Amino acid sequence: MLALSYAVPSILIFITAALLTLVGAFGVLVMKNPVHSALSLIMTLFGVAVAFIAQSADFLAAVQIIVYAGAIVVLFLFVIMFLGVDRNDTVRVDPLVGQRVFAGAGVVITVGGLIALMARAHWVTGAMSVSTGGVALAPGSGNVQQLGTAVFTTYIFAFEATAALLIIAVVGAVLLARRERTSDESES
Amino acid sequence: MNVPAAWYLILAAILFGVGAFGLLTRRSALIMFMCLELMLNAVNLTFVTFARTLSDIGGQATVFFVMVVAAAEVTVGLGIVVAIFRRRTSTSVDELSEMKG
Secondary structure (H helix, E strand, O other), X not given: OHHHHHHOOHHXXXXXXXXXXXXXHHHHHHOOXXXXXXXXXXXXXXXXXXXXXXXXXXXXXXXXXXXXXHHHHHHHHHHHHHHOOOOOOOOOOOOOOOHHHHHHHHHHHHHHHHHHHHHHOOOOOOOOOOOOOOOOOOOHHHHHHHHHHHHHHHOHHHHHHHXXXXXXXXXXXXXXXXXXXOOOOOOO | OOOOHHHHHHHHHHHHHHHHHHXXXXXXXXXXXXXXXXXXXXXXXXXXXXXXXXXXXHHHHHHHHHHHHHHHHHHHHHHXXXXXXXXXXXXEHHHOOXXXX
């Protein structure tokens, strides 16, 4: 990656990431078939992973591919095919009048506000965070060690809480998706 | 020299907007979850960009936790979708309207 970043200008990497991300995002938005939407989501996730690598978050890029593209999208595809909803959406009428218009207006206002905030605000105050004591981010894959140190020292309580959360989520998903023995089986 | 951080932030803002629009307009619960993932990824991208800009590993650690929470959320959410599909044979959120007042 280091040799590549010397050879390829970072502007090209950014353009690649932006194209992958936005094309995939619009694919999720406009595809009628849920399977196609899930595949477009993979494209977006790869684009975001490229953006992560370009910003020296190598470990997060790997986790992005493994967890998101590898696990979450496969879970989506599994549920889509398990339920058999990979047919086209037949609902074409808007149940709420003007929903798309209002949603579009709200999104444009939100994104415009965000971009205007970025253009005008001075968020870089120069102050270092208290959590890491202002240790500069090591470039490249060297910050895996930094990330591990931060997760296992500063954020150890959050780390343990996420461990408990994952266990609870797995148990909850099994309970929710379990077929009940006592109820009638005619509906399913 | 790297690309300015504002470009990544604008990309994240647009990605967030696309996800929000999809969440508001699509009818299928599965597609809505995917749009939710788009919004979470946009926020993750913002965190990573600020982690680079401010030279703070805390942003990347936060992204790590956001990913874990997103995985848990998708697991439970898809479990709920499966449970609803058992009863209604549909994943359209418009048909879940019997509780409206």
